[in-house]
Amino acid sequence: xxxxxxxxxxxxxxxxxxxxxxxxxxxxxxxxxxxxxxxxxxxxxxxxxxxxxxxxxxxxxxxxxxxxxxxxxxxxxxxxxxxxxxxxxxxxxxxxxxxxxxxxxxxxxxxxxxxxxxxxxxxxxxxxxxxxxxxxxxxxxxxxxxxxxxxxxxxxxxxxxxxxxxxxxxxxxxxxxxxxxxxxxxxxxxxxxxxxxxxxxxxxxxxxxxxxxxxxxxxx
Amino acid sequence: xxxxxxxxxxxxxxxxxxxxxxxxxxxxxxxxxxxxxxxxxxxxxxxxxxxxxxxxxxxxxxxxxxxxxxxxxxxxxxxxxxxxxxxxxxxxxxxxxxxxxxxxxxxxxxxxxxxxxxxxxxxxxxxxxxxxxxxxxxxxxxxxxxxxxxxxxxxxxxxxxxxxxxxxxxxxxxxxxxxxxxxxxxxxxxxxxxxxxxxxxxxxxxxxxxxxxxxxxxxxxxxxxxxxxxxxxxxxxxxxxxxxxxxxxxxxxxxxxxxxxxxxxxxxxxxxxxxxxxxxxxxxxxxxxxxxxxxxx
Numbered sequence: 001x002x003x004x005x006x007x008x009x010x011x012x013x014x015x016x017x018x019x020x021x022x023x024x025x026x027x028x029x030x031x032x033x034x035x036x037x038x039x040x041x042x043x044x045x046x047x048x049x050x051x052x053x054x055x056x057x058x059x060x061x062x063x064x065x066x067x068x069x070x071x072x073x074x075x076x077x078x079x080x081x082x083x084x085x086x087x088x089x090x091x092x093x094x095x096x097x098x099x100x101x102x103x104x105x106x107x108x109x110x111x112x113x114x115x116x117x118x119x120x121x122x123x124x125x126x127x128x129x130x131x132x133x134x135x136x137x138x139x140x141x142x143x144x145x146x147x148x149x150x151x152x153x154x155x156x157x158x159x160x161x162x163x164x165x166x167x168x169x170x171x172x173x174x175x176x177x178x179x180x181x182x183x184x185x186x187x188x189x190x191x192x193x194x195x196x197x198x199x200x201x202x203x204x205x206x207x208x209x210x211x212x213x214x215x216x217x218x219x220x
Numbered sequence: 221x222x223x224x225x226x227x228x229x230x231x232x233x234x235x236x237x238x239x240x241x242x243x244x245x246x247x248x249x250x251x252x253x254x255x256x257x258x259x260x261x262x263x264x265x266x267x268x269x270x271x272x273x274x275x276x277x278x279x280x281x282x283x284x285x286x287x288x289x290x291x292x293x294x295x296x297x298x299x300x301x302x303x304x305x306x307x308x309x310x311x312x313x314x315x316x317x318x319x320x321x322x323x324x325x326x327x328x329x330x331x332x333x334x335x336x337x338x339x340x341x342x343x344x345x346x347x348x349x350x351x352x353x354x355x356x357x358x359x360x361x362x363x364x365x366x367x368x369x370x371x372x373x374x375x376x377x378x379x380x381x382x383x384x385x386x387x388x389x390x391x392x393x394x395x396x397x398x399x400x401x402x403x404x405x406x407x408x409x410x411x412x413x414x415x416x417x418x419x420x421x422x423x424x425x426x427x428x429x430x431x432x433x434x435x436x437x438x439x440x441x442x443x444x445x446x447x448x449x450x451x452x453x454x455x456x457x458x459x460x461x462x463x464x465x466x467x468x469x470x471x472x473x474x475x476x477x478x479x480x481x482x483x484x485x486x487x488x489x490x491x492x493x494x495x496x497x498x499x500x501x502x503x504x505x506x507x508x509x510x511x512x513x514x515x516x517x
Contacts, residue, residue, distance in 0.1 A: 053473075055473075089473075091471070091473040091474075093473055134472065134473065135472065168472075170472075185469070187467070187469075189455060189458070189467055190353075190354075190451055190452060190454075190455040191451075193451045193454055193455060193458075193506075193510060193513070194451045194510075194513055196510060197451065197510035197511065197513040197514040198513075198514050200510075200514070201514070209458075209463060209466050209467045210466040210467070210468060211468075212467050212468060213468045213470065213471065213472035213475055214468070214469065214470075214471060214472065215471060215472050215473065216471050
């Protein structure tokens with residue numbers, strides 16, 4: 001749970017003291033600079049949407065945990081400028097989807113959204129369900145770099161309209177990896193490689209391709 | 221499911237290496253026999269020079285013959301030709317001949333004495349699995365080998381090792397003749413000659429492999445510069461080596477149940493294996509290409 005601890009350390013300084021050994025507390029800023037890099041170099045913009053994906057356990061304890069999470073999100077959504085919704089997928093996983101609101105800079109948005117995810121993750125961890133958290137997923141969209149240009153770039157236009165980048169943070173390996181689905185079966189490995197090459201200097205990425213498991217039918 | 225083309229290929233490389241090694245071995249044996257028969261320094265040098273020149277001159281024919289690659293015209297493979305034409309016209313190189321080998325295993329190689337008379341060969345398996353951008357990357361890699369005159373570099377490197385070996389050999393024979401005790405020491409002296417020759421050959425074997433690995437990196441680099449798309453070549457390398465096969469298609473939520481997959485260690489090849497290989501590991505090449513990609517943006 002290092003990532004969320006690191007994130008939390010940044011937000012609540014009093015817990016930072018007790019977790020001094022995990023002093024790698026730059027993760028949230030790394031995420032912000034990662035989003036800046038993606039925007040600048042690949043024309044990928046944080047879509048203001050990210051989610052926590054959690055395996056559902058039947059029973060009251062888990063239900064209470066989720067209620068606590070929504071309680072926290074309800075009281076903090078004004079201050080941190082976001083909305084959220086809950087979704088259950090066909091694999092019986094619960095998605096807590098955070099939608100950031102417009103702010104002057106994109107870095108502020110991703111920082112707030114990540115903070116909301118980190119506090120949610122922390123509540124789940126406090127209740128002893130940390131093993132149920134599968135991943136945190138950040139969505140990026142291609143924006144049209146050649147918007148004002150009359151030149152029609154053969155690949156880019158069709159590409160930008162269809163594809164999203166999902167930056168998946170694997171909760172068990174503490175690493176990020178890219179996932180760009182083309183459809184339900186195929187993925188754009190070549191673009192994913194570009195993302196990896198750009199991000200590996202700013203965030204901890206999964207360099208073992210065999211662990212880049214897709215998450216199909218992401219509900220946002 | 222694993223297709224034959226996804227397996228790590230060694231077929232073509234092994235065939236080329238075996239052919240050239242047998243030639244080298246024959247040559248070494250022949251010269252050793254001549255030297256042992258007491259032929260003079262000058263005639264032996266002339267004979268070896270002829271051998272090396274012949275091997276260099278016919279290297280492309282030997283390579284094409286051993287891989288069953290056939291020269292094809294622009295009518296047979298128009299898109300392949302135009303792809304190569306576009307690269308060579310951008311880099312101001314003469315157009316090489318193009319050969320295709322009917323082989324399911326994806327591979328490509330370049331051969332020839334210099335930019336003027338060279339051949340770029342691809343297998344049908346390569347044409348099947350790569351898209352245009354990836355194929356362009358692979359072709360640019362082979363064209364960089366031609367541009368850098370890598371065949372000549374390796375031939376020259378082998379030439380130096382051969383000369384070193386012969387000087388050593390003659391040194392031994394020289395002291396042998398002047399010693400005047402030829403008959404008595406004959407057997408053991410011959411053994412020493414063979415051993416030293418073997419040691420020299422072995423050392424040059426590793427050195428040539430080190431040079432070759434370095435040439436591979438610079439060909440990757442050249443290809444990335446020619447095409448401007450290092451990630452595409454990295455992608456092609458992933459496909460050719462079967463690394464692409466390792467990018468999973470099963471959903472994370474499906475595999476999550478089997479917790480075991482997290483502890484499978486990445487397969488690492490030993491440094492011993494690396495010493496023997498003429499190509500750096502695909503992982504290292506991909507890593508370098510991706511670093512280039514990152515620095516380009």
